[in-house]
Amino acid sequence: MPPEPVAGPAADIDSLFQRGYDRLYADDSTGAVRAFAAAVCLEPGHGEAWAALAEANGGGAAAVQAYAHAVVVDPGGWMWRVGLAEALRLAGSLNDAIAAYRELSGERADSAIVRLGHARALSVAGRPAEALAEYREAVALRPDDAEAALELAEALTGSGDALAAVELLQPLSRRAPDDAGLHHAVGRAWIALREPEKALTALRRARDLDAEDRLGAAPLIAALEAGEGADLSAAYVRALFDRYADRFDQDLLGKLGYAAPELLRAAVDRVIGPATGLRVFDLGCGTGLAGIGFRPLAGFLAGVDLSPRMVEKARERALYDDLRVGDVVAALEEVPESWNLLVAADVLVYLGDLAPVFAASAKALVPGGRFAATVERSAEEGFTLGPTRRYAHAEAYVRATAEAAGLTIRLMEHCTPRREKGVGVPGLLFVAERPADRPQIA
Ligand SMILES: C[S@@+](CC[C@H](N)C(=O)[O-])C[C@H]1O[C@@H](n2cnc3c(N)ncnc32)[C@H](O)[C@@H]1O
Numbered sequence: 001m002p003p004e005p006v007a008g009p010a011a012d013i014d015s016l017f018q019r020g021y022d023r024l025y026a027d028d029s030t031g032a033v034r035a036f037a038a039a040v041c042l043e044p045g046h047g048e049a050w051a052a053l054a055e056a057n058g059g060g061a062a063a064v065q066a067y068a069h070a071v072v073v074d075p076g077g078w079m080w081r082v083g084l085a086e087a088l089r090l091a092g093s094l095n096d097a098i099a100a101y102r103e104l105s106g107e108r109a110d111s112a113i114v115r116l117g118h119a120r121a122l123s124v125a126g127r128p129a130e131a132l133a134e135y136r137e138a139v140a141l142r143p144d145d146a147e148a149a150l151e152l153a154e155a156l157t158g159s160g161d162a163l164a165a166v167e168l169l170q171p172l173s174r175r176a177p178d179d180a181g182l183h184h185a186v187g188r189a190w191i192a193l194r195e196p197e198k199a200l201t202a203l204r205r206a207r208d209l210d211a212e213d214r215l216g217a218a219p220l221i222a223a224l225e226a227g228e229g230a231d232l233s234a235a236y237v238r239a240l241f242d243r244y245a246d247r248f249d250q251d252l253l254g255k256l257g258y259a260a261p262e263l264l265r266a267a268v269d270r271v272i273g274p275a276t277g278l279r280v281f282d283l284g285c286g287t288g289l290a291g292i293g294f295r296p297l298a299g300f301l302a303g304v305d306l307s308p309r310m311v312e313k314a315r316e317r318a319l320y321d322d323l324r325v326g327d328v329v330a331a332l333e334e335v336p337e338s339w340n341l342l343v344a345a346d347v348l349v350y351l352g353d354l355a356p357v358f359a360a361s362a363k364a365l366v367p368g369g370r371f372a373a374t375v376e377r378s379a380e381e382g383f384t385l386g387p388t389r390r391y392a393h394a395e396a397y398v399r400a401t402a403e404a405a406g407l408t409i410r411l412m413e414h415c416t417p418r419r420e421k422g423v424g425v426p427g428l429l430f431v432a433e434r435p436a437d438r439p440q441i442a
Contacts, residue, residue, distance in 0.1 A: 013043055017052065024056055032056035040069070047074025051083055059422060063087040078108075086117050092416075092424035094125040105134075112141035116148050123155065124423050126378040126392045128385075132159055139168070146172060146179060153185050158385040162192035173202075180209035184217055188389075191236060196224045216243040234306055234327065236389070237350050241286065241307035248287050248310070252418065258289070260345040260374045260417040263429050265293040268341065268372050271410050271431045278340040281364070283328040283357075283373075284347030288314035294343055295319050304331040332360035339364050344373035346417055349390040352383050354398065358405035358432075368436035371407065374417045377426040395428055407432040 016039040023031035036053035043049060047070045054066035064087045070080035085100035101118035108114065119134035135152040142148060149172055153165035166189045173182040187202035200221060207217035219239030252258035277299035282290050285303030287310055295301055302322040305311050311325050324331065328347065342361050351357055361371045378384050378392035385391055399409055411431040416424040
């Protein structure tokens with residue numbers, strides 16, 4: 001239902017529209033919502049008034065509802081239907097958004113805005129192959145749209161075709177030589193292609209154009225200059241989180257609605273019941289958000305992370321008995337049979353192939369010990385690299401890979417670990433156990 005409209009002298013629909021748009025352009029969304037709510041009260045059959053009310057609402061369930069009204073009262077209104085599909089996407093109703101976009105592109109295959117929205121919804125829903133096809137269509141329809149091209153390039157790199165990403169972006173960056181984002185994306189595609197020199201050239205141009213280094217070229221350049229060409233994916237993760245460390249907590253807990261640590265703690269409580277005195281190892285501990293939740297269960301709490309800046313932040317919390325900079329698999333391999341509980345909150349998204357981490361966990365856990373983690377859920381087989389350079393994993397893959405390492409899945413649930421561009425990301429949460437009475441598979 002729309003909010004109470006403004007009380008005042010009776011107004012006609014045109015002046016309510018005028019007032020609503022004036023308020024909207026003045027960034028006064030409350031005033032705009034009031035004016036458009038008055039307009040739909042005055043003329044409930046006016047599709048544009050409902051659509052304007054939806055736009056003023058900015059997103060969420062209220063926008064979905066208002067666009068849905070617009071479509072009901074004016075089913076021929078193409079823009080209201082596009083608005084409804086987009087509002088569904090932004091509200092996280094991905095299946096409904098995908099269905100709406102599919103219907104729209106069936107009617108107008110040449111609508112770039114529809115193709116792009118469809119691609120984004122498919123991408124967040126963990127369907128990268130279909131998303132890639134839609135991104136290609138969107139860019140073919142609007143070859144000069146740099147934003148769509150950047151998203152297509154990320155999807156291409158994610159699908160393992162970074163060379164196609166370079167081929168797509170290079171002509172665009174020649175035409176827009178001052179666009180730091182394009183050079184940065186070219187640099188990251190060269191990293192994926194294991195071409196450090198070419199990556200450095202593109203990233204240095206990006207850094208020169210981006211005085212405050214908002215894109216984060218500098219840490220990548222530093223890692224490349226330090227000769228980390230052998231494992232650029234680790235260098236990338238370290239550079240990303242070193243740069244991000246100062247605003248990580250604020251971003252994740254605020255706009256990203258990060259919930260992985262609490263979801264994991266609740267799941268562990270359900271599986272093991274009340275516990276204290278455990279030896280807990282927080283894998284990819286970051287700034288220590290999971291440490292806060294798991295400290296009460298731990299007699300000894302350790303953490304490891306690739307990023308020195310993140311570890312520094314974790315140290316400031318004074319929660320951990322041991323903290324180190326390093327790779328999770330290497331850290332697990334150090335001491336066999338030593339942990340009751342391993343926790344990986346939003347970390348396996350950077351690993352892709354989970355076989356090494358499951359094998360190392362099975363050896364590092366005491367018999368009966370547990371490994372609790374979140375991943376992003378893929379609707380495709382195995383694991384896929386998404387446009388945000390995070391992996392998504394299929395439920396069947398997680399199960400099979402854990403079991404192949406000798407772990408038993410005790411709990412596996414769908415969850416929403418965080419949001420991306422306002423949309424809930426489909427996730428999986430699992431607790432695996434090293435059986436007490438069976439040796440793990442070597
Ligand atoms: C999204 S953050 C999550 C941090 C923390 N677990 C939390 O819940 O707040 C992911 C962290 O995993 C770390 N990471 C990614 N891959 C890693 C690896 N192979 N070894 C160690 N840490 C890793 C990153 O440096 C980053 O700090």
